[in-house]
Amino acid sequence: MPRNGSFAIxxxxxxxxxxxAPLVIVCLVAFTPENTLSLPGWNWSLRWFRKVFxxxxxxxxxxxxxxxxxxxxxxxxxLAVPASLAITRGNFxxxxxxxxxxxxxLVIPHLVLGVALLQMFARIGAxxxxxxxxxxxxxxxTPYAMRLLIAAMxxxxxxxxxxxxxxxxxxxxxxxxxxxxxxxxxxxxxxLLCFINSFDEVTMSIFITxxxxxxxxxxxxxxxxxxxxxxxxAVSALVVGLTAATALLLDRIYGLDRVxxxxx
Amino acid sequence: xxxxxxxxxxxxxxxxLPSLLLFTVVxxxxxxxxxxxxxxxxxxxxxxTGGFTFSHYAAIVSDGYYLEIFLRTLRIGLxxxxxxxxxxxxEAYILSRMAAPWRSVFLMIVLTPLLVSVVVRTFGWSMLLGxxxxxxxxxxxxxxGKTRMLYTEGAxxxxxxxxxxxxxxxxxxxxxxxxxxxxxxxxxxxxxxxxxxxxxxxLPQIMPGILSGGLIVFGxxxxxxxxxxxxxxxxxxxxxxxxYDQYLHELxxxxxxxxxxxxxxxxxxxxxxxxxxxxxxxRRRLG
Amino acid sequence: MPFLELDALSKHYGPVKAVDDVxxxxxxxxxxxxxxxxGCGKTTTLQMIAGFVDATAGRIRLxxxxxxxxxxxxxxxxIVFQSYALFPHMTVADNVAFGLEMxxxxxxxxxxxxxxxxxxxxxxxxxxxxxxxxxxxxRQRVAxxxxxxxxxxxxxxxEPLSNLDAKLREAMQFELRTIQxxxxxxxxxxxxxxAEAFSVSDRVVVxxxxxxxxxxxxxxxxxxxASEFISRFVGKTNLLPPATANGPQRxxxxxxxxxxxxxxxxxxxxxxxxxxxxxxxxxxxxxPLGPMVVVQVNDGSPAHAPGTVVALDWDDATLRTLPEGxx
Numbered sequence: 001m002p003r004n005g006s007f008a009i010x011x012x013x014x015x016x017x018x019x020x021a022p023l024v025i026v027c028l029v030a031f032t033p034e035n036t037l038s039l040p041g042w043n044w045s046l047r048w049f050r051k052v053f054x055x056x057x058x059x060x061x062x063x064x065x066x067x068x069x070x071x072x073x074x075x076x077x078x079l080a081v082p083a084s085l086a087i088t089r090g091n092f093x094x095x096x097x098x099x100x101x102x103x104x105x106l107v108i109p110h111l112v113l114g115v116a117l118l119q120m121f122a123r124i125g126a127x128x129x130x131x132x133x134x135x136x137x138x139x140x141x142t143p144y145a146m147r148l149l150i151a152a153m154x155x156x157x158x159x160x161x162x163x164x165x166x167x168x169x170x171x172x173x174x175x176x177x178x179x180x181x182x183x184x185x186x187x188x189x190x191x192l193l194c195f196i197n198s199f200d201e202v203t204m205s206i207f208i209t210x211x212x213x214x215x216x217x218x219x220x221x222x223x224x225x226x227x228x229x230x231x232x233x234a235v236s237a238l239v240v241g242l243t244a245a246t247a248l249l250l251d252r253i254y255g256l257d258r259v260x261x262x263x264x
Numbered sequence: 265x266x267x268x269x270x271x272x273x274x275x276x277x278x279x280x281l282p283s284l285l286l287f288t289v290v291x292x293x294x295x296x297x298x299x300x301x302x303x304x305x306x307x308x309x310x311x312x313t314g315g316f317t318f319s320h321y322a323a324i325v326s327d328g329y330y331l332e333i334f335l336r337t338l339r340i341g342l343x344x345x346x347x348x349x350x351x352x353x354x355e356a357y358i359l360s361r362m363a364a365p366w367r368s369v370f371l372m373i374v375l376t377p378l379l380v381s382v383v384v385r386t387f388g389w390s391m392l393l394g395x396x397x398x399x400x401x402x403x404x405x406x407x408x409g410k411t412r413m414l415y416t417e418g419a420x421x422x423x424x425x426x427x428x429x430x431x432x433x434x435x436x437x438x439x440x441x442x443x444x445x446x447x448x449x450x451x452x453x454x455x456x457x458x459x460x461x462x463x464x465x466x467l468p469q470i471m472p473g474i475l476s477g478g479l480i481v482f483g484x485x486x487x488x489x490x491x492x493x494x495x496x497x498x499x500x501x502x503x504x505x506x507x508y509d510q511y512l513h514e515l516x517x518x519x520x521x522x523x524x525x526x527x528x529x530x531x532x533x534x535x536x537x538x539x540x541x542x543x544x545x546x547r548r549r550l551g
Numbered sequence: 552m553p554f555l556e557l558d559a560l561s562k563h564y565g566p567v568k569a570v571d572d573v574x575x576x577x578x579x580x581x582x583x584x585x586x587x588x589x590g591c592g593k594t595t596t597l598q599m600i601a602g603f604v605d606a607t608a609g610r611i612r613l614x615x616x617x618x619x620x621x622x623x624x625x626x627x628x629x630i631v632f633q634s635y636a637l638f639p640h641m642t643v644a645d646n647v648a649f650g651l652e653m654x655x656x657x658x659x660x661x662x663x664x665x666x667x668x669x670x671x672x673x674x675x676x677x678x679x680x681x682x683x684x685x686x687x688x689x690r691q692r693v694a695x696x697x698x699x700x701x702x703x704x705x706x707x708x709x710e711p712l713s714n715l716d717a718k719l720r721e722a723m724q725f726e727l728r729t730i731q732x733x734x735x736x737x738x739x740x741x742x743x744x745x746a747e748a749f750s751v752s753d754r755v756v757v758x759x760x761x762x763x764x765x766x767x768x769x770x771x772x773x774x775x776x777a778s779e780f781i782s783r784f785v786g787k788t789n790l791l792p793p794a795t796a797n798g799p800q801r802x803x804x805x806x807x808x809x810x811x812x813x814x815x816x817x818x819x820x821x822x823x824x825x826x827x828x829x830x831x832x833x834x835x836x837x838x839p840l841g842p843m844v845v846v847q848v849n850d851g852s853p854a855h856a857p858g859t860v861v862a863l864d865w866d867d868a869t870l871r872t873l874p875e876g877x878x
Contacts, residue, residue, distance in 0.1 A: 003361070004361050004362065008354075008361070011355070011358060012355065012358050012359070012362075012370060015374065015429075016370060016373050016374065018351075018426065019374050019377055019426065020373065021388070021392055022385050022386075022387075022388025022389050022391075022392060022423075022426065023377060023380060023384075023385065023388060025391050025392055025398065026384060026388045029391060037391055037396075038396070039398075079286065080283070082278075082279035082282070082283075083279060083280045083282075083283040085279055086275070086276040086279035086280045089276075090275075090276035090279075092276045092277075095276075098280055098284070101284075101287055101291075102283060104291070105291065106535075107483070107531060107532060107535035107536070108291075108295075108528060108532075109487035109504070109527055109531050110489070111487060111489050111504045111507055111508070111524065111527070112295070112298070112487075112507075112525075112527060112528045113291070113295075115511050115517075115520060115521065115524050116294035116295050116297060116298040116524070117290070117294045118511065119294065119297055119298060119517065120294040120297055123297070132290075135286060135290050138290075139286065139287060139291050142283070157634050157636060159632045159633070159634050159636040160636045160637070160638060162601070162603055162623070162630070162632070162636065163630065163636040163637075163638075163697075164638070165602075165603075165622075165623040165624045166602075166624070166626070166628055166630040167649055167650030167653055167697070167701060168624050168625075168627060168650060169624055169649075169653050170624060171624075173653070177649075178638060181640045182639065182640060196379050199381070200379070200380070200381040200382065202382065202383050202489075202490055203490060203504070206489075206508075207508075207511070207512075217381050217382075220381075220383045220384070220387070221383050221490060221493070221494070224386075224387055224390070224494055225493070228390075232387060233391070236381075236383075236384040236387055236388070239380070239381050239384050240380055240384060243379050243380045246379070247376055256372055256376070257368060257371065257372070260372075260378065260430070260434065261371075261434055261437060261438060
C-alpha cells in the first residue's frame with residue numbers, strides 16, 4: 001500500500017479546507033446575533049432563522065421549490081425508467097440517437113435553455129405556469145436519473161428474468177416482481193439525485209419563474225444581488241442542512257460515491 | 265439473445281414515446297425558436313420585427329464591447345481550467361493513495377459540495393472574500409493589508425474553481441481507479457524515482473481523464489451564470505450574464521439569442537470533444 | 552412417440568447457421584448431454600427448447616405437443632442457468648416458491664413442497680438466507696431446487712457446474728445424477744466438459760458447428776468416436792500408421808498402450824518426458840511409429856526416467872479405425 005508523504009497530506013488538508021470554507025462560513029454566520037454579516041463569536045443566536053420563517057417570500061419560494069422538486073423528480077423517474085429499459089434492452093434503429101437526445105441537457109448550458117423557454121413560454125402564454133416550469137425541470141434532471149438507471153440495467157444478469165419467465169411468470173409479473181426490485185436502488189437513487197438537482201437549479205429557473213412560482217435558489221439569487229444581511233446566511237444554512245440530509249439518504253440507498261463518481 | 269425484433273421495436277416506441285414527446289416540446293422546439301430569433305431584426309421601439317438579418321452575429325464579431333466579453337469569458341474559463349488541473353489532478357492522485365476509511369471520507373468531502381446549491385456556495389465566497397471577511401483578516405495578520413477582492417476576476421475565478429473542482433477530480437479519480445497500482449511499483453522496482461514513475465507511468469495513463477475533466481470544467485466555467493452574476497458585479501460581465509442583461513434589462517431578445525446560440529454551439533463542440541476522448545479511450549481498452 | 556422430439560431444428564442469424572438441422576429424440580426419464588466446444592450451437596439449441604430463442608425452422612415437440620413457438624412462460628420447463636440466475640432480493644425459500652406461486656399453488660402446499668425440494672438438495676437449514684449469503688455450490692443447489700419444485704416435464708441445465716471449482720464440481724456431478732434419478736425428470740444438460748457429460752448422462756449428443764455429429768452412450772462416444780475431431784475432443788489419442796498400404800488410419804487411446812522392457816513389445820520407444828498425475832503416470836515417447844502418449848496406472852513400481860528405452864505393446868482389439876472421410 002503506497003503512503004502519502006507529508007507534503008501530500010498538507011496539500012489534501014488545504015484542498016479540503018478550500019472545499020469546505022464557504023459552506024462552513026455560511027453555517028457559522030447564520031447564527032450571528034448582529035445585524036451585519038459577521039461571525040457569531042461567543043453569542044449564538046437563532047434570530048435570523050426566525051426572521052427567515054417570518055419572511056413570506058422565502059417561505060413561499062421554499063415550499064415552491066420542495067413541491068417543484070418532488071413533482072419533477074417523480075415525472076423524470078417515471079419517464080426515465082421505461083426509456084432506459086427500451087435503450088438498454090432494445091436493439092432498434094435510432095437507439096443511440098434517442099439516448100443522445102435524452103442525455104443532451106447535460107451538455108446544454110441551462111442559461112441557453114432558460115432564454116429559449118422564456119421565449120416559448122411568452123409565446124404560448126405559459127409564463128408563471130407551475131406545470132410548464134415542472135416540465136422544464138423534468139427535461140434538465142431526467143439525464144441524471146437516466147444515467148443511474150442505464151448503469152443499473154446494463155450491470156445486471158438478464159438470465160434472472162429468463163428464470164422468472166421459465167417459471168411461468170408473465171412479462172408484467174417479471175417486471176413487477178423481478179426487474180423493478182432489482183433496479184430499485186437505481187430508481188430511488190435517481191429520484192433523490194433528480195430532487196437535489198431540481199431543488200438547486202437556478203440558472204434556467206431565473207428566466208421562467210414568475211413571482212407566484214419563484215423557487216428558493218432564484219429568490220436567494222435575487223435577494224443576494226439586492227441586499228446583504230445574515231438572513232441570507234440563515235437560508236443558506238438551511239439549504240446546506242437539507243442537502244446534507246438528502247445526500248445522507250442517497251448514500252444509504254445507492255452509495256454517494258456511485259452517484260457522484262459514476263460507473264462507466 | 266432474444267431476437268423477436270418486431271414486438272421489441274414496437275414496445276421500445278411505447279416506452280420512449282412520452283420522453284420523446286416531452287423533449288421535443290420542451291427542448292428541441294424552444295432551442296429552434298431561439299435559433300430563429302437570433303436572425304430576427306430588432307428595433308429598439310418595437311422589439312423583434314420579424315425581418316431576417318445577420319446583424320446580431322456581425323455585431324458580436326465586430327463590436328469591441330461584445331468581443332471583450334467573449335475574450336474575458338475565454339480567459340476566465342482557461343484560467344479556471346488550468347487551476348482545476350493544477351489542484352484537481354494531484355488531489356485525485358493523493359486521494360487514490362489514501363488508506364481505506366480516509367479515502368472515501370475525503371473523496372466525499374471534496375465531491376459532496378457539488379450537491380449544494382451554487383447560489384449558497386457563491387454567497388459563502390462573497391462573505392469569505394468580503395472587505396471584513398476572514399481572508400482579509402488573514403491578509404492583515406500577514407501584513408499584506410486589506411485588499412478589495414469582491415467584483416474582481418480573482419473572486420470569480422476562485423469561486424469557479426471551487427464549484428468546478430469536483431468535475432476535475434471525478435474523471436481523474438475514475439482513471440486512477442482503473443490503473444493497476446503494481447505498474448507504478450514495477451516502475452519503481454526498475455529504479456525510477458517517484459517523480460519519474462508519476463510522470464512516465466501514471467500521467468500518460470490518466471491523460472484521457474485529465475483531458476475530459478478539463479473540457480467539462482472549461483465548458484461549465486465558460487457558460488456559468490450565478491457566479492459572475494453575484495461575484496462579478498455590474499462591470500465584470502461574462503457571456504452568460506450578458507445574455508441575461510440582453511433579455512431582461514436591454515430587452516434586445518434577438519441579440520441575446522445570438523449570443524446564446526454561440527454559447528450553445530461552443531459548448532456542444534467542447535462537450536462532444538470530451539465525449540470523443542472518453543469514447544476512444546473506452547474503445548481502445550476493449551479492443 | 553418420443554417424450555421430447557427435435558425435428559430438423561435450425562437457428563440462423565443472417566448467414567450464420569448457429570444451429571443447423573438438429574434432430575433428436577429423447578425418452579422419458581433420460582439424461583441427455585449436449586456436448587461440444589463453445590460456439591457449436593448447444594446453448595442455442597437449449598434456448599430454443601426453453602423458448603428464449605425463436606427457431607428459424609424445424610419443430611420442437613414435448614409429449615406430442617408442438618411447443619416450437621410457445622412463449623417461454625407457458626412451457627413449464629425447469630431451467631438451471633449457468634449463472635444460477637437466483638433472484639437476489641428473495642430468500643432461498645422465496646426463490647424456490649416463485650414458480651409454485653406462478654402456478655397458483657396454495658400457500659400450505661407451497662410451503663410443503665418448498666421444504667421437500669430444499670431437503671432434496673440438503674439446504675433445508677438455509678431457507679431464510681439470501682443468495683449472496685450462500686457459497687457457489689449452495690447457490691447451484693438452490694437453482695436446482697427452484698427448477699425441480701415445479702415438477703417440470705423437462706429439466707434443462709445450462710453448463711450448471713462450470714462456475715464451481717474442480718472438487719465441488721465432481722461432488723455435484725454425482726449429486727445431480729442421484730437427484731435426477733430420484734425425481735425421474737427427463738433432463739437435458741449443456742456442457743463443454745466431456746468428463747461431466749460422461750459421468751452423468753445416459754446418452755451424449757456431440758455437436759460441432761451447429762450440427763449433431765454423434766449420438767451415443769458415453770462409453771460408445773469414447774470407444775467408438777465417429778470422427779477424429781470427436782476422438783480428440785473427448786480424450787487423448789495416438790495415431791498409428793495404416794496396417795496395409797491403403798488401409799485406414801488407426802487410433803489407440805493412451806491407457807490402452809502398455810510399456811514393456813525394451814525389445815519385448817511391438818515397437819521400441821524412448822521416453823521424452825513424464826508427468827506425475829497422482830493415480831497415473833503420463834509419458835511422452837518418441838517411436839518409429841511417431842510420437843506417442845501413454846498413460847500407466849501408478850501401481851507403485853518405479854517410473855521410467857526420460858531417456859529410457861522401453862517397448863510399446865497393445866491389444867489389437869483396442870485399435871480403432873475411424874469412418875472414411877471423417878475429420
